[in-house]
Amino acid sequence: MxxxxxxxxxxxxxxxxxxxxxxxxxxxxxxxxxxxxxxxxxxxxxxxxxxxxxxxxxxxxxxxxxxxxxYSFFSEKPVTKYTVDVCRGTACFVKGAQTLYDIFSQKLNIDEEGISEDGLFSLNSIRCLGACGLGPIVKVNDEIFSHVTNEMVDEIILEYREKEKADENQ
Ligand code: FES
The missing domain is CATH 1.10.10 (Arc Repressor Mutant, subunit A)
Incomplete structure (x- = not known):
């Protein structure tokens, strides 16, 4: 402490x-x-x-x-608008989840608290979601992305940045 x-x-x-x-x-x-x-x-x-x-x-x-x-209802981190959960269960891990996690971390400029530089995203690793055949799995809020490749990281981030822009312009 x-x-x-x-x-x-x-x-x-x-x-x-x-x-x-x-x-x-x-x-x-x-x-x-x-x-x-x-x-x-x-x-x-x-x-x-x-x-x-x-x-x-x-x-x-x-x-x-x-x-x-x-208790899952308590949080040690500030609540961000978008929560990126990378499954690091065994099946996803062997299919490259660690690399995906590292790429998200680097592209979002995640700090030691797990929050992106712009305060919009938090990055977490989670345990098996029970959809191992679709791995590696990444979940952003309630949206699930399956068979995620390193190249898809940019697309996923862009999708949410565009959502954010659209929300700002409303
Ligand atoms: S290990 Fe990722 S869904 Fe099972």
Whole structure:
């Protein structure tokens, strides 16, 4: 866990969260509710925020991180408009999923948090989607791309960049 960096947390939101936490007599018992509230205020749960909560309710930060990682409705990353999931299950992996992941990462300028430079895309690797015969599989939001080749990466990115432009012009 990193040291708490107050500069990335907005003071006003933090005060709201602290006041909310203080309404609970048994804070540790209500950790899920507290995390839900924190995510609704901050939109995601960065490590620094988890550490703040850990200190506030006197719970090990590693335990809070375990809860955040376990439940899919919690996110440690900012929510992006487009989520690119590259299947890295065994079948997709042997068909080149790692290379696809690396190409997406490079073309989208993905940072260490898994977010693209323009904040539009997040990149994740996911486990088998149960469609191994169609691999390698890439999922962007709810759209599935099958038999994805390295050359298709540009086309997929372009499709979403154009969607974004169309949305902006509406
Ligand atoms: S390994 Fe990718 S769909 Fe099964």
């Amino acid at each position: 990193p040291e708490l960096d107050m500069s990335i947390l907005e003071k006003k939101k933090l005060d709201m969260l602290d006041a909310y936490i203080d309404t609970f007599e048994n804070k540790q018992l209500n950790i899920i509710t507290i995390l839900h509230y924190a995510q609704s205020v901050f939109e995601y749960l960065p490590k620094e925020l988890q550490l703040h909560i850990a200190r506030k309710i006197n719970m090990p930060a590693v335990k809070i991180n375990g809860i955040v990682s376990f």
